[in-house]
Amino acid sequence: MTRNVLLATLFTLGTAIALLVIFLGEKTTRMPAASAAVNATQIERGARDYEQYCSRCHGLAGQGGANETGAPQLNNIVQRKMALQDPKDLNSSDYGRQYGIKEKYGTIRNYIIATLISGIRGAAMPAWGQQAGGPLRQDQIENIASYVLSWNGDVPSSTVALAGTVAAASLPTADPGATPFGGGKVLFQTKGCVGCHNTSNVTLVGPGLGGLFDPGGTEAYGTNLPNGNPVNEANVLDWIRKATGGFPQKHVGLNTNVNLAANLANGVMPPIAITDAEYTKLLVYLKAYGRDGKIKPGADAAAPGVKAGTLKPTPATTPQPAASAAANQPASGGISQPASSATSVSGTSQVVPQATGTTTP
Amino acid sequence: MATTPAKRPQGVVQRFKGAVVEAGRSFFPSMGWRDWRSVLRGEAAPRPNPRMRVNSNSFWYHIRPRALPLEATAWYYTFGLGWMSAFFFVLEAITGMVLMVYYTPSPDQAYSDMLRIISDVPLGQLMRNMHRLGAHFMVAIVFLHMMRTFFTASYKAPRQFIWVTGVILLLFTAVLSFSGYLLPWDQLAYWAVTIGSSMADAAPFIGNATNLLLRGGVDIGAGALLRFYLLHIFALPMLTLLLISVHYYAVRKQDISPLHELFENKPPTRRKIPFLPDQVFFEIAVIGLLTFAFVVINAYFWNSQLESHANPTQTPNHTQAPWYFLWLQGMLKFGDKQWFGIGWPPVIILGLLVLPYLDRNPSRRFKDRKVAIGVAIAALIGMVYLTNAGSPNYGIQQTAASEISQEWVPVEGEGIVDTAIKWEDIPDQRVVYDTDKKATVQGPALADLKPDMQAAFAQFQADVEKWKKLDTRFRQPHGTLSFDPFAYETDDTTQKIIVDRAGAKVVKLKRATVNLDWTTTNVDANGKVTDFTDAQGKTTLSLFQQSRYLDRDSHDARLQSDASPPRPQQ
Structure with a gap:
């Protein structure tokens, strides 16, 4: 009894002391460490999202897409927005007057968040929120x-070098079916689509x-492209x-005399360098999906072949069904693929169509 | 109870003393301070025993018995499991109330509230850890409590009803724990609950309606979060509390089953130990010990994880139910959802409920219960087997590529790149390891790397070779594992990049990338795996790539060793 008392x-004293010791360590040690870890995790996840959604235009290292897309450089955004002032004086009136950031947003972080959410009116930056x-x-x-904001003016040179080679292939979700469609799915990711x-x-x-090449076309645009041309492989x-809207060539940021409004009428899609061979692979992937987002039955067997050099665009004003029909003709160089090159050892729930191997007519 | 009208005491000290005595009386009625002193000194109780009167005169003490049979308090008999279940219920209630203060049950708020609890609330992380680990402990302990009751045959007449309420309490505990799963609104929460509630969907006639009622819509969203929250903080705890009362009342009525009935030659003893003081101080000591141990474990040795924000469009790899429902998930792998997910569990629960009425064998001795114990052990083995079957290691392996990337650079949780390599040992330049060359093809030579980097690369090599054997469609695999410096660390106030003493910029973010390629294969009509050839008769390559970002501030906290790097000097 006495022992129990x-x-x-x-x-009880031990618990009280332990709680006190833990509590005293909270504000000095644990909470700052936890905040740093939360921030670090945010940056890790932000890097992943940036790579998927932003790097296509702004570059993997935030170096900007000066010549290709005209998207501004982001890895120096703090320095750029504070170019006229002593960087220490974030609250100076010059700073606020020059950019309106302080008055409108308070901090540059809020400015970035607001820009991400609503985009920039009259420019190619879409609303992401x-x-x-x-x-x-x-x-x-x-x-x-x-x-x-974690860049602040400089990034490791190897990251800039990576931009051309790796691009945005690492999706947030590891997809076991990443390789089907003869690499078309990977291209859909690496090309930033x-x-x-x-x-x-x-x-x-x-x-x-979904359903881009189906008779009804996509839900948003139907059977015409934003520039008015009918949807076919060549167009x-x-x-x-190249037939892009919102990205005037060779402009950086918003300092441009190009008529943005005219360009924006065609949307904000940037031009993307793609070879004929890559495009044929991409087509396999795009054609496999219907509007409902599901793989069409037997889609993998209908791999199209497109002969290089036959891909001449057909303008909307003079529709040439013959040309598009020609473009649709399968060619001997057609790509074909097994749709299930990355399926499971013992069966997953993913769709596994029987691949026939070749589609040469 | 003193009824004599006392003269109002004079002076501050006098009045304070009076108030203390009054408060003491209300907690410990019928015992004056002299009685308490004799209790604490361990003196024998006087006659008539004032300690007995406490149970009659106080609500809180009347719940507990005046004295407990000595047989029932043998630790090797009950292990105190029922009592510990109650302890964890109270612990969950207390920590849960603290968490409730900082939590908002809305999809917009819940996740950021969790981040706030972890990083901005003093003792917030501790409370969350205790609540979460306590929930796991409680499920385990309630289950063990049931095991103990079964193997000692305590459910037999006249204690059948205690068993029935106990089975219901076990269900409540599991559901209570599961309903809390959704609240952090992270990926783990979202997908575990998606699995759980879609199981209800398979029930005939009422399944769809139940699922809609539970989720408040077709998908898990704001409605589901609010419903689960209300279930978790109000409905289920209230029901559980009610049932605990019934359960304990029945235990008091019937007493704990006597130990001697289990043995042939053990003579019964009618000895009892007084509740006050022996049992009370024993229990307080155990409460103190458990609380202390639990606080220390949760403050220093265990941290509950928070995955990234719930995302309905991305199913993480290796989604699984909480461990206590894994057997159910395992069962689903053996047959269709309707029969195995919905058909069997009610049968099992019903079987447990009617068990004491089916098992009419009056003897509690082991040797007379060979069938019952045999069936129970078989059921336990089956449960362990099904639990193993429910884990992602069984049956649902995906491609070798996604298994390797899940192991090394997972999207959620921690991979080998987090736990096996120290931050300082990852070079500040691009380094690429190639499994074909068995050497680094970019960056420092393999021999110049730190031992943990070398070991990691060796393990990567072994992993690719292991999966080459396991996955027949992973032909001629070739992998690279690369590390890239990705961003520099900047000072928060000056906005300048931090440089170390040698003048080099300090890297804040590094990226680990797994790249795999293998020969594309086809499965023919006979199920034989063949190389896939394209129109020209050439084989093609399949590609897979996944990256994970590593941040210096969080990286070393994930290390399995306790080494942490020094902060860089500015």
Whole structure:
């Protein structure tokens, strides 16, 4: 009994002391460490989202897409926005007057978040926030802002070098089916399509591409491209390569005399360098999905072949069914693929169509 | 109870003393301070025993018995499991109330509230850890409590009803724990609950309606979060509390089953130990010990994880139910959802409920219960087997590529790159390891790397070779594992990049990337795996790539060793 009284007293005191010690360490040690870890996790996740959604235009290292897309450099955004002032004096009136950031947003972080959510009116930056109709949740936007602010003027040179080689292949979700469609799915990711498009009818920043080549076309645009040309393989390739709207060539940031409004009428899709061979692979992937976002039965067997050199765009004013029919003709160089090259050892729930191997007529 | 009208005491000290005595009386009625002193000194109780009167005169003490049979308090008999279940219920209630203060049950708020609890609330992380670990402990202990009751045959007449309430309490405990799963609104929460509630969907006739009622819509969203929250903080705890009362009342009525009935030659003893003081101080000592141990474990040795924000469009790899429902998930792998997910569990629960009425064998001795114990052990083995079957290691392996990337650079949780390599040992330049060359193809030579980097690369090599054997479609695999410096660390106030003493910029973010390629294969009609050839008769390559970002501030906290790097000097 006495032993129990002693033990009870001892452990009660011990608990009280332990709680006190833990509590005293909270504000000095644990909470700052936890904040740093939370911030670090935000940056890790922001890096992933940035890579998927932003790097297509702004570059993997935030170096900007000066000549290709005209998207401004982001890895020096703090220095750029504070160019006239002593960087220490974030609250100076010059700072506020020059950019309106202080008056409007308070901090540069808020400015970045607001820009991400609603985009920039009259420029190619689309609205990314869900509240503005985009694909990103608030926490993803804050993560991206943390990541962008973590650069501050310089990034490791190897990261810039990576931009050309790795691109945005690492999706947030490891997809066991990443290799089907003869690499078309990987291309859909590495070319950055996935930043704005998906293969269903859901419009993110760009229209959902499900059913693009079906008789009804996509849900957002139907059977015509934004530039008015009818959807066929040649026109889509032309659109991907150059027929772009919102990105005036060779402008950086908003300091441009180019008539943005005229360009924006055609949307904000940047031009994307793609070879004929890559395009044929991409087509396999795009054609496999219907508007409902599901793989069409037997889609893998209908791998199209497109002969290089036959992909001449057909303008809307003079529709040439013959040309598009020619473009649709399968050629001997057609790509074919097993749709299930990365399926499981003992069966997953993913769709595993029987691959026939070749589609040469 | 003193009824004599006392003269109002004079002076501050007098009045204070009076108030203390009054408060003491209300907690310990019928015992004056002299009685308490004799209790604490361990003196024998006087006659008549004032300690007995406490149980009659106080609500709180009347719940407990005046004295407990000595047989029932043998630790090797009950292990105190029922009592510990109650302890964890109270612990969950207390920590839960603290967490409730900082939590908002809305999808917009819940996750950021969790981040706030972890990083901005003093003792917030401790409370969350205790609540979460306590929930796991409680499920385990309630289950063990049931095991003990079964193997000592305590459910037999006249204690059948105690068993029935106990089985219901076990269900409540599991559901209570599961309903809390959704509240952090992270990926783990979202997908575990998606699995759980979609199981209800399979029930005939009422399944769809139940699922809608539970989720408040077709998908898990704001409605589901609010419903689960209300279930978790109000409905289920209230029901559980009610049932605990019934359960304990029945235990008091019937007493704990006597130990001697289990043995042939053990003579019964009618000895009892007084509740006050022996049992009370024993229990307080155990409460002190458990609380102390639990606080220390949760403050220094265990941290509950928070995955990234719930995302309905991305199913993480290796989604699984909480461990206590894994057997159910395992069962689903053996047959269709309707029969195995919905058909069997009610049968099992019903079987448990009617067990004491089916098992009419009056003897409690082991040797007379060979069938019952045999069936129970078989059921336990089956349960362990099904639990193993429910884990992602069984049956649902995906491609070798996604398994390797899940192991090394997972999207959620921690991979080998987090736990096996020290931050300082990852070079500040691009380093690429190639499994074909068995050497680094970029960056420092393999021999110049730190031992943990070398070991990691060796393990990567072994992993690729292991999966080459396990996955027949992973032909001629070739992998690279690369680390890139990705961003520099900047000072928060000056906005300048931090440089170390040698003048080099300090890297804040590094990226680990797994790249895999293998020969694309086809499965022919006979199920034989063949190389896939394209129109020209050439084989093609399949590619897989996944990256994970590593941050210096969080990286070393994930290390399995306790080494942490020094902060860089500015």
